[in-house]
Amino acid sequence: MNRPRVVIAGMGFGGLFAFHRLAKKPVDLVLVDRHNYHAFVPLFYQVAAAELEPVEIAYPIRTFLRRRPQAAFFMAEVRGVDLQGKKLLTSEGDVPYDVLILGLGSETSFFGLPGVKEHAFTVKSLAQALTLRNHILTLFERAAWGKGPHEEGLLTFVIAGGGPTGVELAATLAEWIREVLVKDYPPSVMERARIILVEAADRILPGLPEGQAAYAQRVLTRLGVDVRTQTPIAGADKGRVLLKEGPPIPTQTLIWTAGVKGSPVGETLGLSLARGGRIPVNEYLQLPGHPEVYVVGDLAYLEDGHGRALPQVAPVAIQEGRHAAGNVLRSLEGKPPLPFRYKDPGVLLSIGRGRGVARIGKIHLQGFPAWLAWAFVHIAQLVGFRNRVYVLSGWFWNFLFTDRIRLILPGGREPAS
Amino acid sequence: MNRPRVVIAGMGFGGLFAFHRLAKKPVDLVLVDRHNYHAFVPLFYQVAAAELEPVEIAYPIRTFLRRRPQAAFFMAEVRGVDLQGKKLLTSEGDVPYDVLILGLGSETSFFGLPGVKEHAFTVKSLAQALTLRNHILTLFERAAWGKGPHEEGLLTFVIAGGGPTGVELAATLAEWIREVLVKDYPPSVMERARIILVEAADRILPGLPEGQAAYAQRVLTRLGVDVRTQTPIAGADKGRVLLKEGPPIPTQTLIWTAGVKGSPVGETLGLSLARGGRIPVNEYLQLPGHPEVYVVGDLAYLEDGHGRALPQVAPVAIQEGRHAAGNVLRSLEGKPPLPFRYKDPGVLLSIGRGRGVARIGKIHLQGFPAWLAWAFVHIAQLVGFRNRVYVLSGWFWNFLFTDRIRLILPGGREPAS
Numbered sequence: 101m102n103r104p105r106v107v108i109a110g111m112g113f114g115g116l117f118a119f120h121r122l123a124k125k126p127v128d129l130v131l132v133d134r135h136n137y138h139a140f141v142p143l144f145y146q147v148a149a150a151e152l153e154p155v156e157i158a159y160p161i162r163t164f165l166r167r168r169p170q171a172a173f174f175m176a177e178v179r180g181v182d183l184q185g186k187k188l189l190t191s192e193g194d195v196p197y198d199v200l201i202l203g204l205g206s207e208t209s210f211f212g213l214p215g216v217k218e219h220a221f222t223v224k225s226l227a228q229a230l231t232l233r234n235h236i237l238t239l240f241e242r243a244a245w246g247k248g249p250h251e252e253g254l255l256t257f258v259i260a261g262g263g264p265t266g267v268e269l270a271a272t273l274a275e276w277i278r279e280v281l282v283k284d285y286p287p288s289v290m291e292r293a294r295i296i297l298v299e300a301a302d303r304i305l306p307g308l309p310e311g312q313a314a315y316a317q318r319v320l321t322r323l324g325v326d327v328r329t330q331t332p333i334a335g336a337d338k339g340r341v342l343l344k345e346g347p348p349i350p351t352q353t354l355i356w357t358a359g360v361k362g363s364p365v366g367e368t369l370g371l372s373l374a375r376g377g378r379i380p381v382n383e384y385l386q387l388p389g390h391p392e393v394y395v396v397g398d399l400a401y402l403e404d405g406h407g408r409a410l411p412q413v414a415p416v417a418i419q420e421g422r423h424a425a426g427n428v429l430r431s432l433e434g435k436p437p438l439p440f441r442y443k444d445p446g447v448l449l450s451i452g453r454g455r456g457v458a459r460i461g462k463i464h465l466q467g468f469p470a471w472l473a474w475a476f477v478h479i480a481q482l483v484g485f486r487n488r489v490y491v492l493s494g495w496f497w498n499f500l501f502t503d504r505i506r507l508i509l510p511g512g513r514e515p516a517s
Numbered sequence: 518m519n520r521p522r523v524v525i526a527g528m529g530f531g532g533l534f535a536f537h538r539l540a541k542k543p544v545d546l547v548l549v550d551r552h553n554y555h556a557f558v559p560l561f562y563q564v565a566a567a568e569l570e571p572v573e574i575a576y577p578i579r580t581f582l583r584r585r586p587q588a589a590f591f592m593a594e595v596r597g598v599d600l601q602g603k604k605l606l607t608s609e610g611d612v613p614y615d616v617l618i619l620g621l622g623s624e625t626s627f628f629g630l631p632g633v634k635e636h637a638f639t640v641k642s643l644a645q646a647l648t649l650r651n652h653i654l655t656l657f658e659r660a661a662w663g664k665g666p667h668e669e670g671l672l673t674f675v676i677a678g679g680g681p682t683g684v685e686l687a688a689t690l691a692e693w694i695r696e697v698l699v700k701d702y703p704p705s706v707m708e709r710a711r712i713i714l715v716e717a718a719d720r721i722l723p724g725l726p727e728g729q730a731a732y733a734q735r736v737l738t739r740l741g742v743d744v745r746t747q748t749p750i751a752g753a754d755k756g757r758v759l760l761k762e763g764p765p766i767p768t769q770t771l772i773w774t775a776g777v778k779g780s781p782v783g784e785t786l787g788l789s790l791a792r793g794g795r796i797p798v799n800e801y802l803q804l805p806g807h808p809e810v811y812v813v814g815d816l817a818y819l820e821d822g823h824g825r826a827l828p829q830v831a832p833v834a835i836q837e838g839r840h841a842a843g844n845v846l847r848s849l850e851g852k853p854p855l856p857f858r859y860k861d862p863g864v865l866l867s868i869g870r871g872r873g874v875a876r877i878g879k880i881h882l883q884g885f886p887a888w889l890a891w892a893f894v895h896i897a898q899l900v901g902f903r904n905r906v907y908v909l910s911g912w913f914w915n916f917l918f919t920d921r922i923r924l925i926l927p928g929g930r931e932p933a934s
Contacts, residue, residue, distance in 0.1 A: 153572050158924050158926065165701070174661065175658040237553065241592040244592075284577070507571075
């Protein structure tokens with residue numbers, strides 16, 4: 101019997117855990133990703149706020165493949181899927197498959213608000229996080245020139261979205277500015293710095309109990325973050341964020357964390373997509389009519405028993421990736437697939453250093469115990485011993501010396517000089 | 518008496534050591550640099566070869582300024598000097614000075630060879646080093662697609678220049694490929710990889726005794742580097758390096774380490790420059806006719822007692838920076854300046870892991886003792902405890918596990934997604 105060729109497109113959490121389950125099984129594995137690393141998305145915001153370096157939360161995909169001659173990796177941008185011809189279409193060429201596991205994730209959704217896509221910063225990739233960090237530091241350097249009041253809002257940082265990413269980013273950004281950058285810049289610069297967290301709904305953290313959200317808001321306020329709920333954004337243009345009501349906010353920095361949508365590859369399949377550009381799958385995580393194609397993670401749309409969409413978070417992707425791989429193995433053994441049931445492990449959130457909110461099963465925590473749980477789980481889920489050591493020692497150093505990396509270090513092509 | 522305003526333009530080795538000497542003296546200090554960090558240039562090639570991360574060899578300039586209210590930093594590109602008006606001209610505005618210390622360093626010189634500037638990679642900045650690293654890894658990923666022989670020279674890496682940078686880079690690049698990347702890519706990819714070191718003169722390392730250069734060449738050859746002396750380059754175009762004699766070399770990667778010239782700011786001064794675009798200074802390191810302007814480091818041109826130009830290396834810059842600052846202090850005390858005398862501390866070179874050549878005073882070393890001296894001096898000269906720990910532990914990790922960072926991690930602006 102021929103070994104089936106299983107292609108995993110996207111090495112986020114879904115793809116990674118599917119790979120782990122299949123790595124030692126009698127299948128030919130082909131991994132495809134636009135990057136040559138698996139990155140730990142839940143800590144991207146800490147890269148933006150100079151708490152961590154990209155290298156500390158990325159892991160080379162090829163390291164997984166060592167001593168696995170039956171597995172290969174191809175770096176390419178996925179462009180679409182030829183469902184009839186059973187080929188993954190990529191920027192570098194076609195990749196034929198017998199079984200396909202699609203875990204291409206999500207990208208930022210700007211909801212078509214005018215000017216937002218053009219002017220907003222995002223934290224959905226390591227490059228974007230670095231770009232935002234460099235932008236913030238460059239603004240502080242510009243402010244140090246003291247060019248005065250005509251650059252209104254130069255150090256006003258507007259974070260759109262009161263979900264987990266917006267809250268975590270606002271807190272660590274506030275600590276970075278108030279505790280570290282304050283040692284570097286004169287008071288005339290520091291007094292211009294402000295952080296505004298803007299949320300359209302009437303409260304932040306809608307996924308958490310109200311008491312925990314209120315605690316988070318108190319912490320943010322104590323850190324000097326101006327939390328504005330019921331404040332929908334209408335758009336953006338150069339130097340301003342426009343609100344549905346009230347005067348615009350002068351700013352050079354709109355950070356958009358307010359929404360995601362499924363990878364645009366979903367639109368190329370010729371299917372009718374669910375809300376947010378997600379691909380509806382059956383309870384086995386298969387594409388209807390194509391049992392050889394599984395979709396996992398942010399890109400997949402599946403409802404729980406109560407008609408609610410599963411959230412676009414790491415635990416869903418991890419469990420779906422594992423489950424899809426399990427169903428692939430069952431089908432090889434001639435067994436019917438098993439339906440997917442999501443086991444909600446809870447929610448963990450850090451709100452600056454040493455504070456957090458957590459729900460673990462039925463237990464609710466806040467403050468330091470929640471932060472400890474958060475730190476433990478995040479370190480445990482990082483891939484690679486070296487990365488764990490670096491992240492832990494980086495956090496410890498920053499804590500001990502109230503320090504952060506403050507280098508403006510763009511990569512990418514720069515003209516030879 | 519008014520405190521004089523001393524402006525230090527460029528925070529390389531020259532500017533840094535001038536700053537250290539002046540930091541606690543009764544002067545108002547203004548530092549100007551295009552980056553917000555001091556970077557350790559002698560290890561840039563290790564960033565290119567994924568041995569080190571940029572963050573490990575860069576140090577925030579503002580950290581030097583903490584608890585020094587009489588010192589300020591402005592991030593800007595220096596465009597020129599108004600010698601009459603005593604103003605430094607920058608991309609962000611003018612900076613008036615009473616005393617100016619110019620340490621703007623050098624940039625790559627392509628000697629006007631056609632196509633080289635357009636097609637060559639360089640390692641004169643951290644961004645350039647990262648760009649080169651990402652390019653090399655991307656080529657390996659492209660080769661893994663196995664697109665075959667029409668991409669001739671896809672994994673041929675041509676290093677132009679048999680000086681210290683070329684030799685050190687060739688060795689560590691060879692080890693990276695032969696010892697680390699070999700674990701990641703199949704033999705069909707690895708057998709296409711080759712490194713060619715091209716030097717116009719009849720030997721490599723002209724600054725070293727012939728025996729040491731011969732040793733270095735033996736080590737390179739053992740590492741699989743194809744060392745070609747007496748091979749002047751005529752130019753480059755897309756996919757090829759053109760030689761003065763013989764057939765062109767098909768390659769996607771020409772790394773140019775063959776020459777430097779003084780910062781282009783020199784040309785704006787309206788003076789006649791010395792060879793290599795360097796600014797001639799008097800024995801006090803002052804601009805002739807402008808005793809309030811000092812030039813130090815790669816940009817300065819000064820001869821030793823035997824009519825030879827001082828080399829463009831870190832020890833010269835360090836000693837000149839210190840000396841210029843010393844003369845500034847003497848003039849404040851009404852004393853005449855002292856002439857500069859270079860004390861040559863020797864040469865240290867690593868040729869891959871655990872091998873090197875060294876001249877320390879009159880002692881010549883090669884092999885492991887030379888490497889040890891090299892490592893010790895480089896760690897000692899790094900700025901910052903954290904950087905020293907990171908570089909040392911990075912080297913140790915890489916040695917222990919025959920590992921390197923292998924992530925393609927561009928920074929810079931990426932479209933929001």
